[in-house]
Amino acid sequence: MDSPIINPEFLTISPEQIRALTPYLVVFGGALLAIVLSVLRVVQPKWPVFIAVLLTALAGAAASQMLAPEAEVSLFGGMMVSDTYSNIFNILFLMSAAFTLLVSFKYLDTERMQHPEYYVLVLLSALGMMLMTSAIDLIVIFIALETLSLGVYVLVGFRRADRRSNEAAVKYFILGSAASAIFLYGTALLYGASGSVRIDQILSLVHSGGAEVSTPLFALGAWLVILGFLFKVASVPFHMWMPDVYEGAPVPVTGFMTTGLKAAAFATFLRVFLGLGYGSGLTAVIQSHIHDVLWVCAVLTMVIGNVVALTQTNLKRMLAYSSIAHTGYLLVGMITGTASADGYASVVLYLVAYAAMNLGAFAVLSILATKDDVGLNLQDLSGLSRKHPLLALAMAVFLFSMAGVPPTAGFVAKYQLFYGAVQAGEIPLVVISVLCSAISVYYYLRVLVFMYMREPVAGAGSDKRSVSPWAAIAVLGMVFATLQMGVIPAKMISAARRAVASL
Amino acid sequence: MEISPVFFYLFAGMAIAFSLVTVLKKNPAASAFSLVMVFFAFAGIYALLDAHLIATLQILVYAGAIMVLFIFVIMLLSADVPSFDLGRSHVTLRGAAAGLGLVLLAVLVWVFKNSTPAAGSGLFTVDRVVAAGGNTQVISELMFSQYLWPFELTSVLLLTAIIGAVAIAKRRPAHAAQAATKGVRS
Numbered sequence: 001m002d003s004p005i006i007n008p009e010f011l012t013i014s015p016e017q018i019r020a021l022t023p024y025l026v027v028f029g030g031a032l033l034a035i036v037l038s039v040l041r042v043v044q045p046k047w048p049v050f051i052a053v054l055l056t057a058l059a060g061a062a063a064s065q066m067l068a069p070e071a072e073v074s075l076f077g078g079m080m081v082s083d084t085y086s087n088i089f090n091i092l093f094l095m096s097a098a099f100t101l102l103v104s105f106k107y108l109d110t111e112r113m114q115h116p117e118y119y120v121l122v123l124l125s126a127l128g129m130m131l132m133t134s135a136i137d138l139i140v141i142f143i144a145l146e147t148l149s150l151g152v153y154v155l156v157g158f159r160r161a162d163r164r165s166n167e168a169a170v171k172y173f174i175l176g177s178a179a180s181a182i183f184l185y186g187t188a189l190l191y192g193a194s195g196s197v198r199i200d201q202i203l204s205l206v207h208s209g210g211a212e213v214s215t216p217l218f219a220l221g222a223w224l225v226i227l228g229f230l231f232k233v234a235s236v237p238f239h240m241w242m243p244d245v246y247e248g249a250p251v252p253v254t255g256f257m258t259t260g261l262k263a264a265a266f267a268t269f270l271r272v273f274l275g276l277g278y279g280s281g282l283t284a285v286i287q288s289h290i291h292d293v294l295w296v297c298a299v300l301t302m303v304i305g306n307v308v309a310l311t312q313t314n315l316k317r318m319l320a321y322s323s324i325a326h327t328g329y330l331l332v333g334m335i336t337g338t339a340s341a342d343g344y345a346s347v348v349l350y351l352v353a354y355a356a357m358n359l360g361a362f363a364v365l366s367i368l369a370t371k372d373d374v375g376l377n378l379q380d381l382s383g384l385s386r387k388h389p390l391l392a393l394a395m396a397v398f399l400f401s402m403a404g405v406p407p408t409a410g411f412v413a414k415y416q417l418f419y420g421a422v423q424a425g426e427i428p429l430v431v432i433s434v435l436c437s438a439i440s441v442y443y444y445l446r447v448l449v450f451m452y453m454r455e456p457v458a459g460a461g462s463d464k465r466s467v468s469p470w471a472a473i474a475v476l477g478m479v480f481a482t483l484q485m486g487v488i489p490a491k492m493i494s495a496a497r498r499a500v501a502s503l
Numbered sequence: 504m505e506i507s508p509v510f511f512y513l514f515a516g517m518a519i520a521f522s523l524v525t526v527l528k529k530n531p532a533a534s535a536f537s538l539v540m541v542f543f544a545f546a547g548i549y550a551l552l553d554a555h556l557i558a559t560l561q562i563l564v565y566a567g568a569i570m571v572l573f574i575f576v577i578m579l580l581s582a583d584v585p586s587f588d589l590g591r592s593h594v595t596l597r598g599a600a601a602g603l604g605l606v607l608l609a610v611l612v613w614v615f616k617n618s619t620p621a622a623g624s625g626l627f628t629v630d631r632v633v634a635a636g637g638n639t640q641v642i643s644e645l646m647f648s649q650y651l652w653p654f655e656l657t658s659v660l661l662l663t664a665i666i667g668a669v670a671i672a673k674r675r676p677a678h679a680a681q682a683a684t685k686g687v688r689s
Contacts, residue, residue: 028659029645035666117670124663131656143656147663154667193618217618220610 013127016199020073020082023090024130030056031123048123049426050105053123064090066084072502078198079137082503086134088348088370090494092204093133093260096355097126099474101255103363106468107252111159116159120149122256122327125151129264136275138187138197138225141268145183145232149176152261156249168248175241179231186224193218199275212503217288225272226290232265234277235331236300239324251369251376254316255362258323259355266351270344272502273334276318280435286467294335295429302328302436309443315365317377319358322402325440326354331431332426333417344503348496353409353485355398357401364395369405381447383456391467392451394475401482403444404437416493506551514551518544531577535570542566553629556638 013021030052037048060278068087075082100122108114124219135141153176157169191197192206193215231238246254278290305325312318333347368391369376385392401408404415412435421430485492512636521544524537549558562638635641 031662077649079652115670115673116668120666121663122672124659124666127659128663137653139650139653140656143653143660147660150660150663150667154670157671160671174630204558216614220614327552351620 004234016073017075020067020070020075022067023060023087023094024064024127027060027094027123027127027130030059031120034116034120034123036419038120045067045116046105046108046114049119050101053119053329054098054101056123057094057101057126061098061217063096064088068334068499078200078206079140080131080135082134085267085271085348085499086130087477088499089133089263090130092200092263092352092355093126093129093258096256096260096263097122099335099359099363099477100252100260102470103366104250104252104256105470107250107369107471110369111250112371113158114160118155119149121151123156125155126260130449132264133267134269135268136199138190138199140188141272142180143183146180148261148264149180152253152257155253155256156245156252158253160228161303162248162250165250166248168245171241172245175231179228179238181232182224183228186221186226186228189221189224191218191221192222198270201251203275220223226438229265229269229272232326233262233269233295233327233330235306236324236326239301239327241302242315242324243320246323247314247316249318251362254320256361258319258358258362261353262323262327263355264390266334266347270334272503274344278338279350281329292334294331298328298331298335298429299432300328301325301331302433306436306439308441310439312443313378315378315381317395318447319361319365322440322443323358325436326350326402328436329417329433330354332421332429335429336421336426337423342416342420342497345493345496346413346420348499349489349493350413350417351490352496353401353413353482356409356460356478356481356485357398360394360475360482361398361402363471363474363478364391364398367391367465367467367475373429378450379457380449382454386456388465388467391475394479396448397482398480399444400448401486403441405441406482407486409482409489412486412489412493421462510551511548514544515546517541518548532574535573535577538573539566539570542570554638643649 018025019214032050034052034056037043037052040048053434064087068084070092072083074080101119104118104122108118125148128146128151130144132141132144132148135144138365153173155164155170156172159165162204173347186198190202194202196205206234227238234242246257249257278287302325305321305323305328307320309321309325312321330347333344333350337344337347368381384395397408401410404410404413406412416434418430421433521537522542525534525541528534528537542561546558546561546566549555549561566662632638632641
């Protein structure tokens, strides 16, 4: 390319590329349709918008399911790729969006904030997540990251009359923007150092051992990108925003953040991280630097997340700290993935398992929340097993799964993750992880004690809550997913392996 | 092409001085106007680097459109009353922030001193860009061919932002207004 001219191949899209784009087109089209439906004044907009968005999410997931086993398709001159990895994550994001919607429907009525924008924003954030995971160009990753972040910032502040929600939204917005800026600056430096924003081209530079990638400029750029991601996944030195944001956000949104957002950040992190050459081709010095820094981050994240969670009495806050702890376990998988037999498949498996159990737990909490998210303290759950035996049972399944007790998804995921770490020879890391995991059993089981062994107390939320059929479907679906992955994990494990193999 | 040192130091000095004013001024309108000056100084530096299109866009978009919006918002919110006081209680915090900022500066200076840019900035050398018809033509051709996808995705981003803005700015429902009068004031 001597003089940059319009290259016709960038302007045409072949049929199989259109086919590979189906999930994205379906989701975006559904979002547009929902916007139109929400301004129709003929009927109350909540029903048509809710149904349109829900069906869109399911249709998108079905399309991704269909595309998942197919061969990799490179899109838009290699800026984006549709492979098994991206399609499996697309399913995860869209399902988590769909279950969030199911749970939100009644919740929004209770909170009296039934605005159709809520559903559209959930769908658009999910679209951002999908685009981010399938992008292999740092510019596209950045735009997708901003799309999903903007949607979630607004969702966090959706309860505008509540000061906690406002504070959470502003805090998240400012800190999230700072993290985006750090990520963008890192991208700029990487481009300056390597002359490319495509992570596959950067990786091939790393492999060919060019002089470009051994400069401090490249190292600083790579570090800033990694820091941006560590912030998004709330690893420990950058976790300060998380508990406040999780507490202030509406409960279903918190569930969406812990599953969709975290999975998107990790999935992209993994792609970029491997793209920057971790475990293959970096010089031994840089490799061991990154390894050591992530090692410290992982240990601090696990220890601080678990220890602070011990003292929390608000369930949302407790789950926020437990989510930090789970980030720590995932970082263990990131560190050891290159050296273990299953590679990064265990990270993917853990993300899926974590999404199922966490969405379930937040679905139960959304049902229990009274107006303004009151009634989510430990005491308020006293005697839940008398009032709502089935809800209490579902919550117990999710909590056992988070603690990693068989036969649930959490056990299988943790087993795979720690087994991989043992294979990689990271014995101290595994010992710390397992000890932390043991600590976590205390605060998960404490909730069970309150639900099953305490008398109901009078107070906010002591009356029986009515359960909407939609939320019931969501809880049932998640119980099923959690148990299914725990009892017959082989299917999910092989899917995760295929996903990682396509990277 | 060499950058004229006189103009570089002039614009860089302006940028630093007005950035400091932006951060240190208590009055938001004064901060906003000094930010406009920072953008002008940046535009000058871009022009020195032969990036004339970026320089123009910097003035049109940042100094023009975005800052006008800022100032409108400040005006409409009548934010000249400081809503919080970052007084003496935060001296240690300020010290730490300044110290960390200096550390970052040192790291950046060290990095840029010890790095050379990738192989003479690749495809887009000054001569080549001139031969292909100048900055504007090259950027627009790239934007609508190779970078069409990110360009289109930006519209999805803007759509999300618009819907978010509508969701935030919608008229408050009656019960929310009641809650607001009970002490939860935005």
